[in-house]
Amino acid sequence: MSLTRLQPSYNPVKKLKSIPLPDKPCEIFAILARIFILFCLVSSISLILYTTFFPQTHSLHFPAPKRTAPEPKPEHEFGPTNISHILFGIGGSAATWNDRSRYSSLWWDAKKTRGFVWLDKIPGDKNNSFRISAPPYRLSSPEWTRFKFSSSRSAVRIARIISDSFKLNLPDVRWFVMGDDDTVYFTDNLVSVLAKYDHHQMWYIGGNSESVEQDVMHTYGMAFGGGGFAISYPLAEKLVKILDGCLDRYYYFYGSDERIWACISEIGVPLTREQGFHQRECIWSSGSTPVAPLVSLHHLDYVDSLFPYKNQMDSLKSLNRAYQLDPPRILQQTFCHDKNRKWSISIAWGFTVQLYPLLLPAKDLQTPLLTFKTWRSWSAGPFTFNTQPMKSNPCELPVVFMLEQAEEVGQSGSLTRYKRLEPWPGKKCNRTDYAEAMSLQRIVVSALKLDPEFWTKNHERRRQCCDLRGIKKSNMQIRIRKCRPWETTTTER
Structure with a gap:
């Protein structure tokens, strides 16, 4: 193949030279300016015609700015938290529910409370009278059987109660509260605790075990499930998404509560401690309680009765009657001193009054006597709070009065009566001042609700104060009131 050659007569340089060009640079600039002006004029006329005849179908659109504020919430998500915003998830089994439903029947109100006890199978018909007034039951979703476990297979099922509860998709749920079938809740106080927190945020709220060996064995950062714990809706939403994979990662844990804690740790939310969730009921048997609302009691099958002359159920009913009268005040401690008689008095409202025939400072009155043991090894401690040993000298022990009656006075007051117990066996004091204290039969306490x-x-937590109103016919009268701003509880005159 041969290449075509250019004709010798073709000369591009000569052709270029044949185009006439201006002789001066100023003339070149003037030509370019005229061309530019002409281009702008044509473009403007074109744009006017374009927008005039095509305004609807060819309009310009600009992207909307990104929203920095959150989407508005539905109206039901605002307003104070109440009991209807809480969904209870109670861990139980067919084997235990027949007997333990009696505890739930104490606090469950079918007209107000919402939730379910989650069982492994349908329970029998025993004790049906208790179950009628207790939470309705549901069967756990069967997926729990496919997860790994080491020592407690049922712990996997109970850990998944939060998932089963969330997937019910019930309306207006702000909080999921988990607990055991032998946990007794004081729901008004539970609402008071949760109402302090913004339910739109992620919260994990509960309490440790009061036994140090339990906290060391498991973790101090965990909310113990028996005392109950609360998870806000946003945290539950995230937890449910990772829960199944997380349960397999922590299959070696014993309890369901420890599994839940480990999964929440992966989300990055720490435990917010509230002192009213109690893993062990018996530790407060001496009448010393924290300055915090009573939220729950647990392990009621394994400890002595609250009232020594009643069984556990009757004891709880007595406590519940006082609680219904004035929920925020139940078990709250108040101190008085009779400086003429040199007496010190500690009141755990709705439960017990202890009278010491000697003057004791507040720091001693608020420290419980060691009348209880640890959960696992049944030893005398250590605990997560200070205790004082039972005195060997009977004259240093209090005269104990237990709740006998609680009644309403008008619409804003209460009257509680406490009857004296016999002294501890072998603990008799022969001192004259002690005999005077033992001569009292009842202590009557009045208070405004x-x-x-x-x-x-x-937000300023402070014990209330009290005044001694005198002794009449073996009955001591005491009035509880709000402390004055400058007032202190002291043994000094």
């Missing part, structure tokens, strides 16, 4: 939102609104 606390504001139902006392624990929600009151």
Whole structure:
């Protein structure tokens, strides 16, 4: 193949030279300016015609700016938290529910409370009278059987209660509260605790075990499930998404509560401790309680009765009657001193009054006597709070009065009566002043009811004060009142 050659007569340089060009640079600039002006004029006329005849179908669109504020929430998500915003998830089994349903029947109100006890199978018909007034039951979803476990297979099922509860997709749920079938809740106080927190945020709320060996064995960062714990809706939403894979990662843990804690740790939310969740009921048997609302009691099958002359159920019913009268005040401690008689008095409202025939400072009155043992090894401690040993000298022990009756006075007051117990066996004091204390048969305590939102609104936690109103016919009269701003509880005159 041959290449075509250019004709010799073709000369591009000569052709270029044949185009006439201006002789001066100024003339070149003027030509370019005229061309530019002409281009702008044509473009403007074209744009006017374009937008005039095609305004609807060819309009310009600009992207909307990104929203920095959150989407508005539905109206039901605003307003104070109440009992209807809580969904209870109670861990139980067909083997235990027949007997333990009696505990749930104490606090469950079918007209107000929402939730279910989750069982492994349908329970029998025994004790049906208790179950009628207890939470309805549901069967756990069968997927729990496919997860790995080391020592407690049922712990996997109970850990998945949060997932089963969330997937019910019930309306207006702000909080999921988990607990055992032998946990007794004080729901008004539970609402007061949760109402302090923004339910739109991620919260994990509960309490440790009061036994140090249990906290060391498991973790101090965990909410113990028997005392109950609360998870806000946003945290539950994230937890449910990772829960199944997480349960397999932590299959070697014993309890369901420890599994839940480990999974929440992966989300990065720490435990918020509230002192009212109690893993062990018996530790408060001496009448010393924290300045915090009572939220729950647990392990009721394994400890002595609250009232020594009653069985556990009757004891709880007595405590519940006082609680219904003034929920924020139940078990709250108040100190008085009779400086003429040199007496010290500690009141755990709705439960017990202890009278010491000697003057004791507040720091001693608030420290419980060691009348209880640890959960696992049944030893005398250590605990997560200070204790004082039972005195060997009977004259240093208190005269104990237990709740006998609680009644309403008008619409804003209460009257509680406490009857003296016989002294501990072999603990008799022959001192004259002690005999005078033992001559009392009852202590009658009057008080104004606390504001139902006392624990929600009151950020300054302080024990209330009391006045001795005298002794008549072996009955001592005491009035509980709000402390004056300058007032202290002291043994000094």
